[in-house]
Amino acid sequence: MTTMMQVKNKDDKVQLKAILTDADGNPLSGKLINFYKSYDGTTWELIDQKTTDSQGVAITDDMTDRSCYYKARFNGDEVYDSSEAIKYYQVKVPKPPPIAWWIIVIVIILLLIAIILLLIKEK
Numbered sequence: 001m002t003t004m005m006q007v008k009n010k011d012d013k014v015q016l017k018a019i020l021t022d023a024d025g026n027p028l029s030g031k032l033i034n035f036y037k038s039y040d041g042t043t044w045e046l047i048d049q050k051t052t053d054s055q056g057v058a059i060t061d062d063m064t065d066r067s068c069y070y071k072a073r074f075n076g077d078e079v080y081d082s083s084e085a086i087k088y089y090q091v092k093v094p095k096p097p098p099i100a101w102w103i104i105v106i107v108i109i110l111l112l113i114a115i116i117l118l119l120i121k122e123k
Contacts, residue, residue, distance in 0.1 A: 007070055007087045013061040014089060018072035020056045022080065027056025031080075035060050036071040041086075044071060067091045 007016055016035050020028045031052045036044040050058035058072070067090045076082035 007089045013063055014070075016060050016062060016070055016072065018050075018052070018058045018074075018085065020052050020058070020074055020083070027054065028052060028074075028080065029054045029056060031056075031074055031077070033058040034073045034075065035062075036073065037062060037064070038069040038071070039066060041069050064089070065091065 007014060018033045018035070020031055020033065022028055029052050033050050033052060034046060035048045035050070035058075037047050038044045047062055048060040050060050052058045062070070067088070069086055069088050071084055071086045073084040074080070074082060
């Protein structure tokens with residue numbers, strides 16, 4: 001029994017995709033997958049439950065503004081043992097836009113002009 005999970009950004013959301021297969025790699029359809037989220041990797045909050053499709057895939061979305069762990073868990077049944085997969089999702093902090101060097105040069109020139117004008121005015 002194998003549970004694999006993919007986590008990716010999609011339209012300002014986090015998409016969680018679980019893939020459930022048997023020991024031979026065959027997809028398991030009609031199986032309930034529980035999706036969880038945790039900020040500390042210890043305390044888990046159930047965020048959704050989905051049933052696998054004919055390809056053994058269950059997909060759900062979540063929103064988070066913090067890095068966290070996601071878990072997809074199949075609790076097992078009368079035929080198959082339980083299985084789970086955990087992935088860490090890191091929120092990417094956007095880089096500030098680069099300051100053009102010419103803006104810095106213009107600011108320095110303006111400061112120099114202001115200093116020169118103040119010195120001339122004092123005489």
